[in-house]
Amino acid sequence: METVGLAPEGAQYLEAGLSAGVVETILSSRAPSTRKLYGLKWNVFIDWCRRREVDPVNCPVASVLEFLQDRFSSGLTPSTLKVYVAAIAAFHAPLGDGSLGRHQLIVRFLRGAWRMRPAARTRVPSWDLAVVLEGLAEAPFEPLESAEAKNLTLKVAFLLAITSLRRVGDLQALSISNECLEFAPGNIKAILHPRPGYLPKVPSNVARPTVLQAFHPPPHLTADEERLHRLCPVRALGIYIQRSSSWQKADQLLVCFGSPKKGFPASKQTISNWIVNAISTAYQVRGMPSPLAVRAHSTRGIASSRALLAGAPIQEVCDAAGWATPHTFIRFYSLDIPSTPGSLVLAS
Incomplete structure (x- = not known):
């Protein structure tokens, strides 16, 4: 035992x-x-x-x-x-x-x-989402079809985190099995269910599916629309699944890309590191120093705050993030940011 x-x-x-x-x-x-x-x-x-x-x-x-x-x-x-x-x-x-x-x-x-000793929490985000998104739309993250496996994985992990509002543990529970992953016709959305038996961090919460909406899908009338499509989580997910199939050794969605654990399930700590590295690398791509003290969990506060400012109902934001009441968001995650679930985040 x-x-x-x-x-x-x-x-x-x-x-x-x-x-x-x-x-x-x-x-x-x-x-x-x-x-x-x-x-x-x-x-x-x-x-x-x-x-x-x-x-x-x-x-x-x-x-x-x-x-x-x-x-x-x-x-x-x-x-x-x-x-x-x-x-x-x-x-x-x-x-x-x-x-x-x-x-x-x-x-x-x-x-x-x-x-x-009340908790001291800053209301100002430690990194700029706009800077990260601009960096993810450029090399070495693009073209995604030929990017290194590392950069492909970092980008997918970040886009999943920022558009789903989910905890790293929820991302680790995602699976590529047929009963857990489905792409809608035309790849207009992707529906990801957690693996059977997965219990959310808050047991009272129901393990909801993660629904990703396509962002600026083709046809593209302008170069700007094509560039924005590079941030589409559905596109990134599809390319990742296709390319990682050659090294996948488990049905977990996010798997390690380097030796000696290549193809094996990524731990929560590893996924957290990927998200932080994606932010840091994107800053470097834009010629800016990497932000300090970045945590993967910060994606939840930034994404939920932007979703709310973009007009998403607070209950929908809480449902997507897995918070039972708006009180959790207001107390722990609400940020003071200038003027999103899913594509509303990317649209900022």
Whole structure:
């Protein structure tokens, strides 16, 4: 039985009389990345407890609060403390009828940490979408039919991210299998479903298909229309699928383009790196220094903010991005940008 990162939790369930199969199914309710993250945080808590001769599994709430205060005093953000609480709660013995994470003092501690150290978030994007799109329409990204596999992959990953508003994990879940990918007649749109069994980061959300609309499809009456078509996500996707078929070794859509993992599924971290590299390379193409501190996740804030400014209804934007309410967008993603889901983003 695999209990990656959560072996202590699995051991507790086994000791409670549950079968190995039941335990594995329970542990699989969390994504492997979450299990690994919780395991790392739990190990930090174990080391802290050992130095104080405290039982990490059965320690009182006061010990957990002292640990959190120690972490908070060292400069950790409230959001990081929240992850620690979730990790410790996963391994810690239940407190009465509830989880440690729901204990009143823990909840109040986190609330106090947020008030004392509120998250500082810039409202100004760290990179210019217009600059990136201009760079993607030129060499070395074009002509796409003969571009290096690296540049082809970077461009496709970026266009998927910016026009779908999806998380990197959602992009990783896309598949080229017949039941997951469909091009409409005339390639006016592409419909991509996540692989069967994929659970979004927010379990309450339904895994919706990603619909890409063609951008400035032919025939082109002007050179400018032809140039804009180079940014079409449907076109880029079609060329990528055709060219990558010669090295695909899995049905995941985005696969590695270089040795030794060429053709194998790309990890979320790899896809994130591709998106950041696409932004950086596009800036270099335009003769500009690469922007600093760029994160792949920033595509969601820029795309959703531009979509809203372009007139897209806020609920449609939230549905495309996988946010349950507009509150999430307003609090974490809304940006101050001059005057998009899908082609509205590109039209900017």
